[in-house]
Every structure is written in structure tokens, then in C-alpha cells.
Amino acid sequence: MANSQQMANAIRALAMDAVQQANSGHPGAPMGMADMAVALWGRHLKHNPTHPNWADRDRFVLSNGHASMLLYSVLHLSGYDLPIEELRNFRQLHSKTAGHPEHGITPGVETTTGPLGQGLTNAVGFALAEKLLAKEFNRDGHTVVDHHTYVFLGDGCLMEGISQEAISLAGAWKLNKLIALYDDNGISIDGQVAPWFIDNTPERMRACGWNVIGPIDGHDADAIDAAIASAKTSTDKPTMIVCKTAIGKGSPNRANTSKAHGEPLGAEEIGLTRAALGWNSGAFEIPADVYGDWDAKETGKAAEAAWQKRFDAYAAAFPELASEFARRMAGDLPRHFAQTAVDAVIAAHTKAETVASRKASQLALETFTAKLPELLGGSADLTGSNLTNTKSTPALRFDENGDVVQADMPLGDQTVKIGGRHINYGVREFGMAAVMNGIALHGGFIPTAAPSSRSATTAAMPSAWRRS
Secondary structure (H helix, E strand, O other): OOOHHHHHHHHHHHHHHHHHHHOOOOOHHHHHHHHHHHHHHHHOOOOOOOOOOOOOOOEEEEOOHHHHHHHHHHHHHHOOOOOHHHHHOOOOOOOOOOOOOOOOOOOOOOOOOOOOOHHHHHHHHHHHHHHHHHHHHOEOOEOOOOOOEEEEEEHHHHHOHHHHHHHHHHHHOOOOOEEEEEEEOOEEOOEEOOOOOOOOHHHHHHHOOOEEEEEEEOOOHHHHHHHHHHHOOOOOOOEEEEEEOOOOOOOOOOOOOHHHOOOOOOHHHHHHHHHHHOOOOOOOOOOHHHHHHHOOHHHHHHHHHHHHHHHHHHHHHOHHHHHHHHHHHHOOOOOOOOHHHHHHHHHHOOOOOOOOHHHHHHHHHHHHHHHOOOEEEEEOOOHHHHOOOOOOOOEOOEOOOOOEOEEEEEEOOEEEEEEOOEEEOOOOHHHHHHHHHHHHHHOOOEEEEEOOOOOOOEEOOOHHHHHO
């Protein structure tokens, strides 16, 4: 049986060692959230270290990205292509372990997280994409889209204004597969946050339509495990699990102080911490049995193989849907939608005529949305001004049970039922942009939106367009 305490202490040791070697970084949050990571990554997260990007994996977002050594540690320990040498090179030029996690650089990092609150908002985009794809592609007896989005966040994320936009949207959209674990340690760089952060966070979440669990002991992996299991039963609400933690957990003189937040512990304090934790291994040394407890390669392969078996059965029953799903997740354009078609649309709407840019944008979108079901538009409460809606993009709506309301949509020569493809973001321009990033990174959709009546429509371009 896995030793949860030693698994957590491995994260603490790696975080201390890497920050000390770099002489820069944030050891306190990884040390405080270590038990949260054991509960999630060791017992719940559906992922495959040998194939980080398979379609139905759970998504994990570290919104408090300064705690990057937590993520690098669990990626290394669970078997991703992130060798110990990369952890030794933490925050060094050309390493895969930058000060904040960077998507596209480090395997297993779903999104770049630096500015606080952005990761939480990206996670809302991930969860929305999952919900819409599940409604569009799943069929009775054939579930091919069924995963959760997990996000770790801290006090700083909740102080940033963008977090309220994200929290409000997630509740309105009833994103029941979004689970946030709050590292409630009450400490920031300037010290105890109480003088400037007195929000009643649980009530804030409930007021926005979230389920709240806790506060619970954030250093009790079994309690966190049970909370996650409970959160996964939600059918109509996102969930926040409030985990009371000690920043710098294990450090005799730095725990629960701002000194643990953003600077190395120092060689002497690291020695004292190792003794307090009962961690007898040297710097960057992990016992073989701890590696064994963390190793997720075989369980990950099994999880993906089980999904592939389901997908093969789905493809046999619904070959056109399966082909469309694979195309969308790959970011490829439809076969009938060649670059010549793109050029023709652009040429048709760039004549020397007196047409407002927003109207020209809508004319182009009318053509594109009729041919590309993956286009997911939106506006920050200015649809009538920036003209981001089209005949092919019904408004996104949810029923009282949290299910996506479907509408008839013309697509080529046929009419199909599809969930709404135009999002009313409300007056949440910052949140809209970050949600769009999450949608684009998830795969399956190309988000488009315009924040104001004087802005052209923007979109996250698929790989096929970038290559042309």
C-alpha cells in the first residue's frame, strides 16, 4: 500500500532542493499542497504519462503557477518525460522547468500559468469544452467524452478580479465536472492576508452556484480523497474543496510564515526540515519504493486503452461521428474546407466598399460558421454591436438540470441538432479572453469573440490555418 506521507514528503524535498539550487523560487506552496497532490494525482487523476495528450484525459491546472515545483515534482515522480536533471535545472535557461509552468515546453502542462487567477479561468474554458463535446458526440451506450477538470488555486487567485468572472461563469454554466482545490493557507508575500483579504470564500462560491466542501484538513490525504470523490458526484454544480494548509509544511522555522513563500529555505533550514519530516535521502534523491508508489505509467496506459476500446466500438457504430471527433481534436480542417475556400471568403469580404469592420467580420463569420461546426463564438454583452452571432450559431443555454440545450442548426445542406455556439459572456471581457484560451487548449473548438463594438473578431487559429 502506498505510503501517502512519504509520497507527499518527496514533493516537499524536491521543492526545497530545486529552489535552493536555483537560489530562487517558491518552496512554501508546493510543500503546503503536497498532500493535496497525493490525493488527486495518486488516487483520482485520469492521465497517461507515456501519452500526455490523449483525448479523454483529465485536465489539471495549477492556477497558482508560482508553485510550479509541485507540478514538476508530480510529473517527474509519476513517470512523465521530465527527468531529475530537469528538476536540478529549475529556473535555468533552456530547461523544461521554468519558474512558472509553460504549455508546449513541459510534457503534462496543460496551460501556461503565471498571472494569478488566469489558470482558474482557463480551467473554466477546459470544463466548458468538455461539456459541449460530450453533448455533441456522446451517444447512448457510447461515452467517449467523460473527463474532469481539476484546478489548484490559492489566496492570490481569489484576490484577482478575473477570478470572480470565472467563478460566476462556471456557476451559470453548471460545470459539474470542474473541481477546484483551494490552498487556504492565509499567507502571501506581504504576510498574513487577513488585513486585506477578508472575503467569506465559501459563501462567495455558493452565491455563484458552486458546491462547497470543507474547510477540511489539507494535510489529510484521506480526507481530501473523500472530498474529491464527493465532488465527482455533482450533476449540476462545479465544486470547490477548501483545504486548510500550512505554507512551508514541515519547515520548523518557516512554516506558516511569509518567509516560506518566495525564497529558498537555506541549507540549515532544509536540514532541519528533512529531520522533522523523517526524510533521510539526499538532495534530489528519491527512494525506489516512493518512485514505485508514484508511478502512474501502467495505470495510465490501462486507462487510455479502456477508452480506446470504447472509442473503437463508438467508431463502429457511428463512423462519421468518430471521424469528425478525431478531426476536431487534431485541430484539422474538414476535407471540403480547403485553403482556397478561406481565400475566397476573405476576398469576397475585402472589397473597397463602405462596410464597417464589425459588419465585414460578421459576413465572414456567416460563411465560416456554416461550414465549421467547431467555431464557438461569443461577446462580452455587445453582440448587437460587434455582430459576433450568425445564423449558424444559436445562443448557448443550459436547462435547470445543467444539461446543454440543443438547437437546430443549418450545416451545409442539412440541419443538425447542436448545443449553442454563441456565448453570452456578460460584461466579463478579461474572463472571456482567458476562457477562450482554455477552450482552444482543450481541443475540439475554435473560440472566437469580440470585446467591444470597435474591436474586430479575434480567434484562436487551428494548426491547419497556422501552417498555411
